[in-house]
Amino acid sequence: MDYWLLVCALFPVLSVFLFLVILRWPARKAMPLCLLGTAVLSATLWAVPALHIAASVAEGLVIAATVLWVVFGALLLLNLLENNGSFLLIRRGFASISSDQRIQLLFVGWLLVAFLEGAAGFGTPAAIAAPLLIALGFKPLAAVVLTLIADSVPVSFGAIGTPVLVGLTNGLPGVSPEFIQQSAVMAASIDLFCASLIPVLMCLLLCRYFSDSPSWRSGLAIAPLAFLSGLCYSLPAFLVARYLGPEFPSLLGALSGLMLLSLLVRFGIAVPAVVWRCQPEAQETATENSATLSKLSVFKAWSAYVLLATLLILSRLEFLPFKAMLQAVELQWADIFGSTLSATVQPLYLPGTLFVLTVLVLLPWQTERRQLLYKATTESLSRIWPAAITLASAVPMVRLFLHSDLNSAELPAMPMYLAAIASEHLADIWLWCAPWVGALGSFIAGSATFSNLMFASMQQQLATDSELPLQLVLALQMLGANAGNMLCVVNVVAAASVVRLTGQEGEIMRFTLIPMALYCLLASSVAVMISGFIT
Numbered sequence: 001m002d003y004w005l006l007v008c009a010l011f012p013v014l015s016v017f018l019f020l021v022i023l024r025w026p027a028r029k030a031m032p033l034c035l036l037g038t039a040v041l042s043a044t045l046w047a048v049p050a051l052h053i054a055a056s057v058a059e060g061l062v063i064a065a066t067v068l069w070v071v072f073g074a075l076l077l078l079n080l081l082e083n084n085g086s087f088l089l090i091r092r093g094f095a096s097i098s099s100d101q102r103i104q105l106l107f108v109g110w111l112l113v114a115f116l117e118g119a120a121g122f123g124t125p126a127a128i129a130a131p132l133l134i135a136l137g138f139k140p141l142a143a144v145v146l147t148l149i150a151d152s153v154p155v156s157f158g159a160i161g162t163p164v165l166v167g168l169t170n171g172l173p174g175v176s177p178e179f180i181q182q183s184a185v186m187a188a189s190i191d192l193f194c195a196s197l198i199p200v201l202m203c204l205l206l207c208r209y210f211s212d213s214p215s216w217r218s219g220l221a222i223a224p225l226a227f228l229s230g231l232c233y234s235l236p237a238f239l240v241a242r243y244l245g246p247e248f249p250s251l252l253g254a255l256s257g258l259m260l261l262s263l264l265v266r267f268g269i270a271v272p273a274v275v276w277r278c279q280p281e282a283q284e285t286a287t288e289n290s291a292t293l294s295k296l297s298v299f300k301a302w303s304a305y306v307l308l309a310t311l312l313i314l315s316r317l318e319f320l321p322f323k324a325m326l327q328a329v330e331l332q333w334a335d336i337f338g339s340t341l342s343a344t345v346q347p348l349y350l351p352g353t354l355f356v357l358t359v360l361v362l363l364p365w366q367t368e369r370r371q372l373l374y375k376a377t378t379e380s381l382s383r384i385w386p387a388a389i390t391l392a393s394a395v396p397m398v399r400l401f402l403h404s405d406l407n408s409a410e411l412p413a414m415p416m417y418l419a420a421i422a423s424e425h426l427a428d429i430w431l432w433c434a435p436w437v438g439a440l441g442s443f444i445a446g447s448a449t450f451s452n453l454m455f456a457s458m459q460q461q462l463a464t465d466s467e468l469p470l471q472l473v474l475a476l477q478m479l480g481a482n483a484g485n486m487l488c489v490v491n492v493v494a495a496a497s498v499v500r501l502t503g504q505e506g507e508i509m510r511f512t513l514i515p516m517a518l519y520c521l522l523a524s525s526v527a528v529m530i531s532g533f534i535t
């Protein structure tokens with residue numbers, strides 16, 4: 001084994017971990033260095049031609065622009081709702097269900113995130129749910145960390161089944177759709193045990209690390225209800241995956257969970273007797289009550305999110321004509337700089353476009369709409385630049401890492417090189433390693449779909465070499481890709497920029513690292529037990 005090649009292949013992963021997690025550098029400073037180091041090592045050790053490096057960077061810049069459009073749309077909607085007073089009424093609405101912030105976290109940070117992931121994915125769950133949690137009195141760091149942790153489990157079937165229908169299906173050409181479906185159901189069955197513990201972990205972290213009175217005890221007090229809220233999602237999601245297919249488990253599981261959790265809270269089942277808050281409840285001023293809130297209704301306050309969710313769902317359903325219509329408008333940069341790479345953007349299909357459309361539809365019903373739109377737009381643009389610097393470095397680095405297969409040294413792409421080394425030395429314990437490969441794919445590429453697409457065939461080969469059930473190994477690939485979603489740089493940067501935490505990406509990743517590892521270990525533990533029955 002050539003250790004210099006191993007160092008080169010690991011550099012994009014290790015440099016991000018070193019600068020952001022260990023040294024706690026802001027991403028806008030760390031990521032340009034990571035990109036530069038990856039480009040230099042790719043050109044020297046991996047022998048990637050300079051033209052191919054430039055094309056990979058250009059492709060990454062195009063993708064980064066699409067992510068920034070999503071961030072801008074989320075910021076625009078957020079600033080509009082902040083300036084017109086909607087968030088105050090939204091906070092009152094949730095307080096009417098329960099003023100206990102642990103319970104609010106289960107509704108917004110857990111189940112609403114699952115719903116948004118099932119409807120759209122693409123980083124929208126944290127961009128929408130984190131500001132809502134802040135409106136409810138959560139600290140910004142807590143809001144981002146907890147929504148990122150929650151945006152893992154529903155990723156198995158997120159965005160109308162894309163990780164399965166696009167990721168696994170295209171990653172395993174020749175494998176029957178029935179087998180892909182069985183693998184997805186296996187992942188959902190493992191999640192019956194793993195997913196239900198994620199909201200428990202979220203409540204424990206909230207009470208211990210994001211409270212003015214840190215305490216594990218407060219988190220343990222809500223643990224029974226948190227566990228039930230996990231089952232409220234995971235059990236319906238499993239049944240939908242088993243009987244209806246991979247398109248709607250996240251969406252219908254989240255909707256069922258919201259209804260079931262509402263019943264549990266209403267009838268006081270497993271609800272703690274003592275109301276808990278991470279910090280004293282903010283007092284609304286008399287001016288806010290008389291001037292702002294009198295002009296709004298609860299319906300108007302929620303109309304933005306109802307409209308946005310409706311647009312997201314309608315634009316993603318295959319049997320409706322809207323998806324094809326939106327995807328028909330396509331911008332393409334083919335053969336970038338004469339290379340084999342190309343970049344394609346479907347501007348109308350991007351979630352960012354639906355964010356902006358939601359704002360434009362709601363604007364005529366706002367008072368002083370010109371001033372409101374101007375203020376929301378200028379505030380959004382002023383906050384997007386640090387994220388632009390980060391994404392303009394992070395995404396090109398990822399594309400260069402993934403496209404490093406075109407080289408004069410006749411080496412595979414760096415991710416596949418790492419996977420081959422892992423398969424050579426770790427085949428005997430592959431059930432413990434398979435989720436980490438999926439997590440690596442999501443961490444680097446920022447997409448569970450791409451992780452499945454990139455590593456599914458390698459997981460298939462490892463299952464054969466290790467004489468393991470392929471369905472079980474593919475399920476672990478899916479669950480590992482879920483876990484990596486908590487930590488991927490693109491998601492962290494996007495969520496941080498929406499809630500004014502730009503520069504604290506490393507701190508966010510320090511909090512999500514351990515939950516990511518626990519999710520992988522839990523999935524492997526359940527898989528090891530299941531394998532005993534299968535074999």
